[in-house]
Amino acid sequence: MTTANESVAAYREIEAELTGPDGPFAVIDTVVGGETMRVYRDTPTSFDEVFAEAVSEYADDTLFVEDGVSYTYRQVSDAAGLLAGSLVRDHGVADGDRVGIAMKNRMAFVVSLVAIGRCGAIAVLFNGRESEGELAGAVADAACVVIVADDERAAKIRTRDKETDLVVVGDGDLPSAPACRYDDLLAGGEPIAAREVPDPDSVSWILFTSGTSGRSKGVLLTHRNICTLVVNLRVIKESNIALNARKYGMEPEALRGLMPKLSALLIFPLFHTSGLASLLTTMSAGGFAVIMPRWNVDAAIELIDEYKLSMLAGPPMVIIDLLSAEPPAEKVGTLINVSPAGQATPPDLVSRIERVMPNAARGVGWGMTETTASVCTAGGDLLATHPNTAGATSPVMEVRVVDAAGQALDGPGATGELxxxxxxxxxxxxxxPEETAAVLDGSWYRTGDLGYVDADGLVYVVDRKKDIVITGGENVYCAEVEFTLLASERFTEVAVFGVPDPRQGEKVVAAVTVAEGLALTADDVRDIVRESLAAYKTPTDVVFDLGPFPRNATGKILKRKIRENFLR
Structure with a gap:
């Protein structure tokens, strides 16, 4: 039995070997944004370079399976080259222009992502689950030259935006001009060579994360951000191989030869960093992903069995559904990595995974869109001996704990904002600019999460400072739902909060006081939210009998007390 001290010591020793001056992932100091910070010495320059390397090594291997059809790395690359040429020739896309993607997971999403980088543009990844109004706000903010969208999203966009060029993926009716078909561009395209990236700290992708003022916020991710994530994923992979090889008395190469090719069920949407991390993890290993556009547990079990998939990452609700279905061991026995992600993991889920799928290792991490996915990870013996940790920070990332005044707290175990x-x-x-300034303290990002760092440098997240609910892997900002309800002028008091839910992780609850003279049902309240916001932001429970709401001396609603009353 490995002890806690032994697991940390082994992890740190391997980390030092991999990231030391002679290691394959050597870390050096460089100036980024006027400040010196640690970076990987051999960081790629762009996502296009990362993809080109994968194509060079795995050209004729399968990258995606969609609707039973397999597509190789070369096929995706060739399609991306044709689309890139068409975007430049037919739509005038130039270096630094913004090109949007708005669609559910499908091969065309990745082709578009690669193509946009290849023609030197910035990829804007719209949240395909947002309502028409929310999507319209994001489209207005991004000011794209052209947007590649599937039928459903194209129709939503054109309802509010009559001018932006649309490239439509699908066989439905084309929206009003300017619009053309994705397939036609590929059929008539001429490929172009990839553009060089002039500045690693220029923006490469824009992802949207839920906001509190009625509009989601576009997160600006640079080439350096994305390529650092890619190297991080490689470091995690090699660390796990080295640690397991040492544990079982083998050479790393011998263990690597026994490992199955990485194959994943792609569940997270690709407009989320979790989905992109799953894609990059698979692609960097020369593996393949089976696209599942809509979650269905029975279909998932059949896909895992048919393609002998080895990795499953998704919100805890996905893992819970799979376990609750009690699949035959022979159908899911190929899974060796099961990772609940995107939100807090229910405490009993780990033991359930071990019981139903004993061959599947579990990993955890901590991060957010603003930090280009996870910056902390743990698995194997490190997680077994420290079951509550979010993991060790990446070799190139720093974490500190500050008090309410923003002063750094010294010493292990001190709790404050991470x-x-x-x-x-x-x-x-x-x-x-104002919201950017609010979350950046120089080069330090204020996460809004409360936690501490132990004596071994492992990070623990204990609570959220932000008023946010994470349900089914999606962020719901309570203020946004409250604003929507109050704007209807049917309520005098509204408080929205989250409570634990065994399947979704958390569920959204709305406590309301209805305006005098009105009679509303819970469904009426939900309908008000659905009219303006995405379906996943709709309250699961609505309560009418918790008022008058408790308030502090300044009149602020004490939501904590309302939540406590609800849970009684």
């Missing part, structure tokens, strides 16, 4: 610094921290928010 702040992060390093080459994975975003460049800022799109068109939001």
């Amino acid at each position: 702040q992060i610094r390093g080459p994975q921290v975003m460049a800022g928010y799109l068109n939001r």
Whole structure:
């Protein structure tokens, strides 16, 4: 039995070997944004370079399976080259222009992502689950030259935006001009060579994260951000191989030869950093992903069995559904990595995974869109001996703990707000200088999460400072839902909060006081939210009998007390 001290010592020793001056992932100091920070010496320059390396090594291997059809790395690359040429020739896309993607997971999403980088543009990844109004706000903020969208998203966009060029993926009716079909561009395209990236700290991708003022915020991720994530994923992979090889008395190469090719069920949407991390993890290993556009547990079990998939990452609700279905061991026995992600993991889920799928290792991490996915990870013996940790920070990332006044707290175990610094921290928010300034303290990112760092440098997240609910892997900002309800002028008091839910992780609850003279049902309240916001932001429970709401001396609603009353 490995002890806690032994697991940390082994992890740190391997980390030092991999990231030392002679290691394959050597870490050096460089100046980023006027400040010196740690970076990987051999960081790629762009996502296009990362993809080109994968194509060079795995050209004729399968990268995606969609609707039973397999597509190789070369096929995706060739399609991306044709689309890139068409975007430049037919739509006038130039270096630094913004090109949007708005669609569910499908091969065309990745082709578009590669193509946009290849023609030197910035990829804007719209949240395909947002309502028409929310999507319209994001489209207005981004000011794209052209947007590649599937039928459903194209129709939503054109309802509010009559001018932006649309490239439509699908066989439905084309929206009003300017619009053309994705397939036609590929059929008539001429490929172009990839553009060089002039500045690693220029913006490469823009991802949207839920906001509190009725509009989601565009997170500006640079080439350095994305490529650092890619190297981080490689470091995690090699660390796990080295640690397991040492544990079982083998050479790393011998263990690597026994490992199955990485194959994943792609569940997280690709407009989320979790989905992109799953894609990059698979692609960097020369593996393949089976696209599942809509979650269905029975279909998932059949896909795992048919393609002998080895990795499953998704919100805890996905893992819970799979376990609750009690699949036959022979159908899911190929899974060796099961990772609940995107939100807090229910305490009993780990033991359930071990019981139903004993061959599957579990990993945890901590991060957010603003930090280009996870900056902390743990698995194997390290997680077994420290089951509550979010993991060790990446070799190039720093974490500190600060008090309410913003002063750094010294010593292990001191609890405060966790702040992060390093080459994975975003460049800022799109068109939001004040909100950018509010979350960046110089090069330190204020996460809004409360936690501590132990004597071994492992990070623990204990609570959230932000008023946010994470349900089914999606962020719901309570203030946004409250604003929507109050704007209807049917309520005198509204408080929205989250409570634990065994399947979704958390569920959204709305406590309301209805305006005098009105009679509303819970469904009426939900309908008000659905009219303006995405379906996942709709309250699961609505309560009418918790008022008058408790307030402090300044009149602020004490939501904590309302939540406590609800849970009684």
